Amino acid sequence: MTESNTELPLVSVLISSYNHADFIEASIRSVYAQSYPNIELLVVDDGSRDGSVELIQQLQAELGFDFLAQPNKGLCTTLNEMIARSRGRYIASLGSDDVMLPERFSLQVPFMEQHPETGICAGGIVLIDGEGKPLPEKKQRHRPARRLDFDDLFMDRKPGPPAPTLLFRREALDKVGGFDPTIRIEDYYVELRIARAGYFIDILEEPIALYRVHGSNTYKNRRLMIETELAIYKRFSDHPGYEATRLRYLNAMFTKVANEDRELAAELLAQIPWRSRNLKTLKGLWRYWLKR
Template structure:
């Protein structure tokens, strides 16, 4: 075996993809956290997907200093952006990474060391700590995803929510697994739930390390805070697996959960969701949501 082949075996190339869209206050910290990894065999692809803030000028300053691959484009959405980057990527391991999140320095090294020699693992993930918009850690009691133990997930575990799922900010994909399932679906704008389910459905395991390897930033424009967006895209995702015997159960469980959240934050959406929940599928969450809906706002 040649020296180059030995290097590729022991230190596979990891392609990190940062798709940036209007995250100017956070983009520099995200990029620097990749550049400062203890693992050196990294290809960094940064794509700005039509930002209208000053993200591009911030990225260009960093590119001039560090020389990573940077591409600007008109807005086409995250799934299409990731698919285009995967086509250009040279790495056998692919890490899409949020332009508002931060990797801990040992993240890539730890995940590469784990996933090597485990072809059955299509995705390696880990735990996260939560930070606020200014980068400050949330109090210990609010860190729900810090101390979760190692878990191996299959499709049933994910689809039926039997175990805690992988954190999006820590996903490392085996490239062959992404290619096998056709990469991301452009019709689904909430990309992480869909792709993890598809890869698990294809027969791969998702192994989640029981250690914190990334900082997930909570701020006003987090996707999960847009309830209508979440409902639309999660339901689209579940529809892709509608032949599963538990599809209706999974769908109504999600509707009940979102109804409870919306009853407090978006009452028109809550009423629309309630109409879609059969009475026989009502749970305590439904009742709690109804009580919130009936409580006048002062």
């Protein structure tokens, strides 16, 4: 990894580390394994208490990337500060528990250079477990290449971009003011804002990252995910599809949590009017009563 290839756009990779001592080394080394030669890496430890700082310092001494350790500020604030210090035309935020595949930027950067209307380029993922082993084939997500505009993303017309693969055009991030610290789950909201600003989101078919499934994944905190998603939808309540989108999501989440968390399921069901209940609601009710 070098910055001497000045004819190629610089990619800034940002890793905000938080209590991922078991995974952070694989994430960092995957950046240095890229076939694309013009990359800078910035790493910030955001208040870890598990020995991450000492491990990252050892890796910094070996590899020479930019590293700061700080008290916990939260992911969005940390990412915005890292963006301000970075120099790349393109920005990639990598979770400190995820891994890039070697051809990632060699695929994404040429695509972005050829498509100035694209604000975010993403790609496919391979799901792995906590030890780095691929999950069974039946659990993998193989999806075709696709282009999304705001309506596609907001109304869930097409599958959205996998978070570990997002490559942002700096210009697009700057246009929407970066990440919003008031939103706990940052990626979906910034995607929507960039799409609403007039950019497309393009998702390549090729797998370009490994997404690690383990006990502390954010998506497993159902209440946080649901409350955040509904708050995000509300930010776009002026959109004509807002109510349909909100109700579709409530129905889907009620079905998911019906046999996991009866209290949360009851709260969601109370928000779904009778006229808006559908086959998913019935499926969720079956799970809900079966759990009693």
